[in-house]
Amino acid sequence: MWPLAAALLLGSVSGGSAQLTFNATKFVEKTICNETVLLPCIVNNLEKKEIKTMYVKWKFKGKDIFTFDGNQSKHYASDDFKSASLGSHLPEGNASLVMNKNDAVPGNYTCEVTEANREGETIVELKYHMVSWFYPKENILIVIFPILAILLSWGQFGIVTLKYKSNCTSEKTIGLIIAGLFLTVIVIVGAILFVPGEYSAKNASGLGLIVIPTVILVLLQYCVFMTAFGMNLFAIGVLILQLLGYILAVIGLSLCITKCSPTQGPLMISGLGIIALAELLGLVYMKFVASNQKTIPPSRKAVEEPLNAFKESKGMMNDE
Ligand SMILES: *[C@@H]1O[C@H](CO)[C@@H](O)[C@H](O)[C@H]1NC(C)=O
Ligand SMILES: *[C@@H]1O[C@H](CO)[C@@H](O)[C@H](O)[C@H]1NC(C)=O
Numbered sequence: 120m121w122p123l124a125a126a127l128l129l130g131s132v133s134g135g136s137a138q139l140t141f142n143a144t145k146f147v148e149k150t151i152c153n154e155t156v157l158l159p160c161i162v163n164n165l166e167k168k169e170i171k172t173m174y175v176k177w178k179f180k181g182k183d184i185f186t187f188d189g190n191q192s193k194h195y196a197s198d199d200f201k202s203a204s205l206g207s208h209l210p211e212g213n214a215s216l217v218m219n220k221n222d223a224v225p226g227n228y229t230c231e232v233t234e235a236n237r238e239g240e241t242i243v244e245l246k247y248h249m250v251s252w253f254y255p256k257e258n259i260l261i262v263i264f265p266i267l268a269i270l271l272s273w274g275q276f277g278i279v280t281l282k283y284k285s286n287c288t289s290e291k292t293i294g295l296i297i298a299g300l301f302l303t304v305i306v307i308v309g310a311i312l313f314v315p316g317e318y319s320a321k322n323a324s325g326l327g328l329i330v331i332p333t334v335i336l337v338l339l340q341y342c343v344f345m346t347a348f349g350m351n352l353f354a355i356g357v358l359i360l361q362l363l364g365y366i367l368a369v370i371g372l373s374l375c376i377t378k379c380s381p382t383q384g385p386l387m388i389s390g391l392g393i394i395a396l397a398e399l400l401g402l403v404y405m406k407f408v409a410s411n412q413k414t415i416p417p418s419r420k421a422v423e424e425p426l427n428a429f430k431e432s433k434g435m436m437n438d439e
Contacts, residue, residue, distance in 0.1 A: 137236065137237050137238075138237065138238070138239050139162045139164060139165070139232055139233075139234060139237050139238055139239030140162070140163055140164050140239060141160065141161060141162055141163065141230075141239060141241040142159075142161040142163050143241050143243075144159045144241075144243050145243070145244065146243065146244040146245070146246050147159065147243060147244075147245055147246070148245075148246050148247070148248040149220065149223055149225070149245060149246070149247055149248065150247075150248050150249070150250045150317075151249075151250065151317045151318055151319075151379060152250065152318065152379035152380050153220050153223075154219075154220055155217055155218065155219060155220060156217070156218055156219075156220055156223035156245065157215055157216070157217050158177075158215060158216045158217075158218075158223075158228050158230070158243050158245060159215045159243060160175075160177075160213075160214040160215050160216065160230035160232070160241060160243065161212055161213050161214070161215065162212035162213075162214065162232050162234075162239070163212060164212075165210075165211075165212045165234055166234065166235075166237070167234060167235060168210045168211065168212075169189075169210060170189040170192070170209055170210050171189050171190055172189065172190075172234050172235045173187075173189035173209060173210075173232065173233065173234050174186070174187070174188055174189060174190070174232070174233040175187040175189075175205065175209070175214045175230070175231070175232050175233075176230075176231040176232075176233075177203070177216050177228060177229065177230055177231070178228070178229040178231065179200075179224070179226060179227075179228050179229075180226065180227075182197065183195075183197065184196065184197045184199065184200040184203065184228075185197070185200055185203045185205075185216060187205055187209070187214075189209070199222065199224075200218060200222050201222065202218045202219035202221075202222050203216050203217070203218040203222065204216070204217055204218070205217070212232075214230055214232050216228070216230070223245060224245070225244075225245050225246055225247045226244070226245060227242050227243075227244050227245075228242070228243055228244070228245060229241070229242050230242075230243065249317060250317060250380075251315055251316065251317065252315075252316065252317060252318040252319075252322055252379075252381070253315070253375075253381065253384050254384070255315065257384045257385075257388060258313075258315045260388045260391070260392070261313070261326070261329065261384075261387070261388060261391065262310045262313065262329065264388065264391035264392050264394065264395045265306050265310075265329050265330070265333055265391055265394070265395070266306065266310070267395045267398075268333065268336055268391075268394050268395040268398045269299075269302060269303055269306060269336070271395065271398040271399055271401075271402050272299060272302075272336055272339050272340065272398055273299060273303075274402050275339075275340065275343050275398070275401055275402050275405055276295060276296075276299060276339070276343065278402070278405050278406055279343050279346065279347040279405065280292065282347070291342070291346055294342075295339060295342055295343070298335055298338070298339055299335075299339060301332075301335070302332050302333075302335040302336065302339075305328055305332045306328065306329055306332065306333075308325075308328055309324075309325045309326070309327070309328025309329035309330075309332075310325065310329060311325070312324055312325025312328065313325030313326050313328075313329060318378075318379045318380075323376050323377075326372065326375070326376060327372065327376060330368050330369065330372045330387065330391065331369065331372070333365060333368065333391070333394055334365050336361065336394060336398060337358060337361045337362055337365060337394075340357070340358060340361060340397070340398065340401050341358055343401070343405070344357075344358070344401070347405070348405070353404055354401075354404075357397050357400050357401050357404070358397070360393060360396070360397045360400070361393070361394055361397030361398070363393065364389075364390045364391070364392070364393025364394040364396070364397060365390065365394055366390070367386060367387070367389060367390030367393065368387050368390025368391050368393075368394065369390070370383075370386065370387075370390070371383045371384070371385075371386035371387025371388070371389075371390055372387050374386070374387075375387055
């Protein structure tokens with residue numbers, strides 16, 4: 120009885136002192152945005168803190184994937200983990216493994232560290248975590264605003280063709296229809312490619328197809344104004360507003376399209392929102408103001424009324 124207890128006690132004491140212990144991390148996550156992946160392995164009770172006395176071995180699925188022999192200052196990385204390396208803080212107990220994202224397969228990795236006659240091991244699991252390129256709300260707005268703007272543009276076209284048929288030469292009308300159809304198809308294709316998901320070349324090109332062609336809306340609105348009402352200050356104001364929206368959207372796009380975790384989504388979305396707003400203002404003007412006016416170009420009164428309203432609303436916005 121006594122010898123057994125003594126042996127157990129001795130074993131636990133000697134085992135404790137001969138063991139290296141770790142700041143254990145159960146798992147780390149990698150996302151599509153990680154260029155490199157770090158698997159933490161930190162020993163917290165090294166004694167000598169000399170690289171010469173140390174040996175590090177990383178294992179994956181029972182195979183050695185990386186070893187470092189401090190005595191000979193030599194390391195080995197297996198074929199599937201060619202990019203693996205240790206940082207420079209090994210003497211302080213940091214045996215974390217850094218590797219390229221392509222080598223970092225999810226799974227359980229074992230880190231085994233030896234210092235002279237003491238050793239220990241820890242297991243860290245690498246998990247894959249899906250992250251959406253844009254936030255869900257941003258995804259919705261990015262698709263909704265351009266589609267809304269296109270619908271409004273078709274609405275403008277409808278009003279103009281119904282009310283001012285005689286004034287539209289058929290060539291112009293056909294041109295507008297073709298441009299409108301072209302834009303509609305491109306944006307629908309873009310929206311299909313831009314299904315919410317991780318950052319990818321497909322998503323990025325979808326976003327480009329949604330945002331870049333919206334400049335056609337500015338041209339269409341310009342043509343509609345020119346054809347049916349002639350240029351007036353209200354039209355110019357709306358077109359400038361829309362062009363500004365487009366510039367914002369394109370600047371936002373250029374800041375987002377190469378970023379795995381974009382931060383300028385709101386800038387791009389406000390640009391798209393302004394484009395849709397300008398389209399709405401144009402439509403409202405055509406429907407309720409200009410279309411009551413049978414003479415073309417409209418009389419001064421018809422121009423000034425909406426213009427004053429526009430100025431007032433701008434003034435109110437500035438006052439705030
Ligand atoms: C991936 O990148 C994130 C953000 O830069 C970082 O916090 C995380 O530790 C990285 N994951 C791994 C496994 O290296
Ligand atoms: C890794 O190990 C943990 C704990 O033992 C286990 O729950 C998990 O399923 C393992 N993961 C893989 C990918 O084998």
